[in-house]
Amino acid sequence: xxxxxxxxxxxxxxxxxxxxxxxxxxxxxxxxxxxxxxxxxxxxxxxxxxxxxxxxxxxxxxxxxxxxxxxxxxxxxxxxxxxxxxxxxxxxxxxxxxxxxxxxxxxxxxxxxxxxxxxxxxxxxxxxxxxxxxxxxxxxxxxxxxxxxxxxxxxxxxxxxxxxxxxxxxxxxxxxxxxxxxxxxxxxxxxxxxxxxxxxxxxxxxxxxxxxxxxxxxxxxxxxxxxxxxxxxxxxxxxxxxxxxxxxxxxxxxxxxxxxxxxxxxxxxxxxxxxxxxx
Numbered sequence: 001x002x003x004x005x006x007x008x009x010x011x012x013x014x015x016x017x018x019x020x021x022x023x024x025x026x027x028x029x030x031x032x033x034x035x036x037x038x039x040x041x042x043x044x045x046x047x048x049x050x051x052x053x054x055x056x057x058x059x060x061x062x063x064x065x066x067x068x069x070x071x072x073x074x075x076x077x078x079x080x081x082x083x084x085x086x087x088x089x090x091x092x093x094x095x096x097x098x099x100x101x102x103x104x105x106x107x108x109x110x111x112x113x114x115x116x117x118x119x120x121x122x123x124x125x126x127x128x129x130x131x132x133x134x135x136x137x138x139x140x141x142x143x144x145x146x147x148x149x150x151x152x153x154x155x156x157x158x159x160x161x162x163x164x165x166x167x168x169x170x171x172x173x174x175x176x177x178x179x180x181x182x183x184x185x186x187x188x189x190x191x192x193x194x195x196x197x198x199x200x201x202x203x204x205x206x207x208x209x210x211x212x213x214x215x216x217x218x219x220x221x222x223x224x225x226x227x228x229x230x231x232x233x234x235x236x237x238x239x240x241x242x243x244x245x246x247x248x249x250x251x252x253x254x255x256x257x258x259x260x261x262x263x264x265x266x267x268x269x270x271x272x273x274x275x276x277x278x279x
Contacts, residue, residue, distance in 0.1 A: 046101035057157035071259035086199035089206040112139040139163040139184035142212035150176040186216030221251035
């Protein structure tokens with residue numbers, strides 16, 4: 001992948017030189033063709049998904065769609081026809097696109113990191129899913145505000161960024177590589193102001209402030225149209241886990257199980273996807 005990326009970069013540089021001296025239409029077409037060489041196709045039981053993979057991390061996310069979090073895939077496989085998923089912390093969209101392969105399923109994908117959002121949109125376009133997947137470059141939190149997305153890395157398909165606070169998924173402070181300005185909402189405020197498609201299923205995986213998002217979604221969580229919610233939590237953060245369990249119980253949601261995939265080892269051994277279902 002590294003060699004191919006180097007060749008791609010050199011080719012683009014050459015084309016820029018040509019573009020400055022010749023046809024910009026030629027330049028645009030040529031860049032598009034080189035970009036198509038970075039597309040990878042993943043076969044799933046539901047069908048094939050195409051992913052734009054400009055770096056190794058993006059390729060890894062695409063390749064591990066079915067194996068990184070099998071519990072998430074299992075949950076998505078249980079969705080009914082004509083239901084809606086909100087994917088909060090969508091990254092480049094692997095689970096959003098997989099969910100949208102099911103008949104009638106609609107997805108609202110939320111990804112605040114601009115570098116990931118651009119690839120997310122590219123993946124939606126590649127699979128011609130813009131009638132089923134709508135992507136938004138925004139964050140969620142306990143309250144609606146304008147603040148910084150504190151990015152641990154600016155590499156495509158990276159994660160471990162945090163909106164509003166420079167803390168990692170374990171609650172430890174870090175020095176951001178970049179602070180990106182982001183508009184954020186409490187889920188309940190977003191629902192009230194914009195009346196989007198209501199989620200029958202809710203996925204929250206943002207590497208650190210899941211409890212704040214849940215707290216800002218009390219009315220939405222209590223709505224009987226919401227059938228299930230998958231929330232990634234770190235068991236070592238007892239206060240955060242207690243907050244989420246309390247808010248879910250208050251909303252009439254019960255913990256069905258908590259699971260993690262085979263890659264949850266070492267520092268991620270205590271990270272689980274908690275699955276809540278309507279009582």
